[in-house]
Amino acid sequence: MKALVLAGGSGTRLRPFSHTMPKQLIPIAGRPVLEYVLDNIRAVGVTEIGVIVGDRAAQIADAIGDGGRFGARITYITQDRPRGLADCVRLARPFLGDDDFVMYLGDNMLPGGIGEIAADFTAARPAAQIAVQKVPDPQNFGVVELDGDGSVRRLVEKPRRPRSDLAMIGVYVFSAAVHEAVAAIRPSARGELEITDAVQWLLTRGAEVRASEYGGYWKDTGRIEDVLACNRRLLGELRPGVAGDVDAASEVTGQVVIGPGARVVRSRIDGPAIVGAGALVEDSHVGPYASIGPDCVLRGTRLTDSILLEGASVSGVPELHGSLIGRSATVGTGGGHRMLVGDHARIEITA
Numbered sequence: 001m002k003a004l005v006l007a008g009g010s011g012t013r014l015r016p017f018s019h020t021m022p023k024q025l026i027p028i029a030g031r032p033v034l035e036y037v038l039d040n041i042r043a044v045g046v047t048e049i050g051v052i053v054g055d056r057a058a059q060i061a062d063a064i065g066d067g068g069r070f071g072a073r074i075t076y077i078t079q080d081r082p083r084g085l086a087d088c089v090r091l092a093r094p095f096l097g098d099d100d101f102v103m104y105l106g107d108n109m110l111p112g113g114i115g116e117i118a119a120d121f122t123a124a125r126p127a128a129q130i131a132v133q134k135v136p137d138p139q140n141f142g143v144v145e146l147d148g149d150g151s152v153r154r155l156v157e158k159p160r161r162p163r164s165d166l167a168m169i170g171v172y173v174f175s176a177a178v179h180e181a182v183a184a185i186r187p188s189a190r191g192e193l194e195i196t197d198a199v200q201w202l203l204t205r206g207a208e209v210r211a212s213e214y215g216g217y218w219k220d221t222g223r224i225e226d227v228l229a230c231n232r233r234l235l236g237e238l239r240p241g242v243a244g245d246v247d248a249a250s251e252v253t254g255q256v257v258i259g260p261g262a263r264v265v266r267s268r269i270d271g272p273a274i275v276g277a278g279a280l281v282e283d284s285h286v287g288p289y290a291s292i293g294p295d296c297v298l299r300g301t302r303l304t305d306s307i308l309l310e311g312a313s314v315s316g317v318p319e320l321h322g323s324l325i326g327r328s329a330t331v332g333t334g335g336g337h338r339m340l341v342g343d344h345a346r347i348e349i350t351a
Contacts (some may be wrong), residue, residue, distance in 0.1 A: 112216030
């Protein structure tokens with residue numbers, strides 16, 4: 001079995017961050033989303049991984065490399081512009097050959113792994129196995145309708161009147177049969193080759209398609225609110241460890257990770273929280289649910305439920321909550337504000 005990871009989308013819901021970095025590299029609990037995806041794929045024994053990339057290909061390759069540190073071999077496949085999920089399968093055909101493969105959207109977080117989904121496919125050997133989860137708002141998702149035996153009857157993309165509350169959550173396992181379906185379908189009204197159309201083509205021709213209901217935590221990290229919610233969830237699973245320096249005037253409580261070379265000076269860190277390698281926290285109160293990236297500087301600030309990306313600097317802010325601060329951004333004096341600050345921006349807040 002191989003894997004196909006989709007990491008080429010434009011990430012419009014995560015602007016301004018996605019103007020300068022791939023959404024799949026936004027860190028959650030100290031690690032890029034894409035690393036969690038690759039870990040899950042390796043955990044089911046897959047070592048040959050194709051990654052679909054777009055105009056941010058160089059950044060993804062710099063961050064992930066050849067896959068060696070994940071125990072895998074990565075092949076990068078370029079999509080010049082988004083043309084749909086099924087188009088990614090079409091582009092990857094030379095890499096995939098006639099092997100079964102896992103297709104995984106690179107901005108989806110499933111901390112519990114995909115072992116049950118892969119096992120369900122191996123046991124039943126359908127043409128396609130789709131991961132689904134019950135959602136309160138199925139009209140916003142691709143929805144799967146099931147027969148009594150658990151096989152898929154129909155797929156509907158964002159139905160006005162859903163007949164099911166089972167949403168597709170971005171993980172699929174396919175046999176080589178999907179390639180014929182992808183070759184047969186035509187672009188949708190929005191001009192893309194839809195994977196739902198390809199699966200529906202299989203169903204119409206009598207192929208078996210099954211669904212695996214995922215019982216664990218799942219989050220599509222396509223919006224700022226989802227990134228922060230997922231950060232809270234994963235920080236709650238931290239194993240504490242202090243590799244940096246905490247002075248005698250500081251206090252660290254709860255699940256806290258302090259990276260190598262980080263310094264905590266006259267400050268309080270309430271877990272769950274992460275202080276990245278080389279960061280400085282001085283005269284500040286951090287946490288709970290704060291992720292401070294490598295080489296960040298925090299002075300005279302109260303920071304909760306927020307993520308600071310690498311090299312960000314925040315000084316003199318009495319209260320910063322529910323915020324995502326971009327790489328090398330600088331935030332100055334102020335109070336009581338929520339901010340979404342893009343890379344290399346400079347913000348000055350006056351009382």
